[in-house]
Amino acid sequence: MQLAVSVHKQLGAFNLTADFTVTGQRIGLFGPSGSGKSTLMYLLAGLLKPDRGTLRLDQTIVFDSTNRINLAPEARRIGVVFQHNHLFPHMSVRSNLLYGWKRTPEHERHIDPEAIIEVLQLGKLLDRGVNLLSGGERQRVALARTVLTCPRLILMDEPLTGLDEELKFQVIFYLNSVFSQFKMPLLFISHSLLEMRLMTEQILIVEQGTIKQQMATEELAQSIWSTPGQNYVNLLHLGRPQPLGDLWSYQWGDIRLILTEYGPNNENIFELDAREIVLFKHHPEATSARNVLPCRVRKLFTAGNRVRVELQCGVNTLIVQIVPESKRELELAPNKEVVAVIKASAFKKVL
């Protein structure tokens, strides 16, 4: 998907001037409250009209003030999922799902309702009234309803806010299944860096009504580390585990990791706080920690009283955070071999 935006919009004292072109499947809009993220989304969806400029989605010009083009929201084929979705309260889940699908021109209907019902596990809910659904179920229905309109782009404005932590990750799991299975481009707004890392590949940073920067999501996660109070968290994608006594053994690239936690999926995502990894000069003779990984230092960064060490462990990258005294004692430098030691309980399952 390619989105080319060059628009201006004034709302009271607030001015939005967005000028960017982005190409990719999973894009995030990240920025402080009031910076203009939702405004930009409304302009794209056709729910708000720019004062001037152009908006292009792939080959389609959806807005061009000079040439008086302003496609109606339904003609843009851009789906929107909000934080609070307005499902039709008097209709069942099934009728809500099929509402948009029936109104989508037949030649555009490339998604089978049965397939999305299966991916989002909505089968058991189909005959239920939408008022009898939990928050997470409502979000899944709202997402399925939008996906069934077969849009060329889905906009999601903080769709997970208001859900408790467990539900939030459950919905992210479903979202990931939907977006990888149906290959639908996504523009995702959130205040949470973790949500961004789980949902997007690239990020547009919005500040005071302008797009300040465009970067890979992982690059943002790594750069934010130098901000006091922010710590880097490694996200490890691990496959289905094998039992190992009371523990679980996972393949991580060309390395095996031993964890206390079980991940039931074919792909599980675990968090590993960069501060929880201990570095040794040599392989320790004996240790209670279950993971002892030979690694090589790739890069070192110092910020105040913290040192971030980027390690190459087999084919994987691991970020470790230590204090400057440890860096000196270990005589850390690029290319130096080092041993990373991690307890089996240090990994926390996210998805």
Ligand SMILES: Nc1ncnc2c1ncn2[C@@H]1O[C@H](COP(=O)(O)OP(=O)(O)OP(=O)(O)O)[C@@H](O)[C@H]1O
């Ligand atoms: N109709 C309006 N009239 C005047 N000002 C408005 C209007 N709508 C939005 N604004 C202002 O525009 C600015 C940007 O709002 P917007 O909702 O786009 O920000 P946001 O980045 O999405 O914020 P949040 O993360 O809190 O949702 C805010 O200062 C807001 O108060």
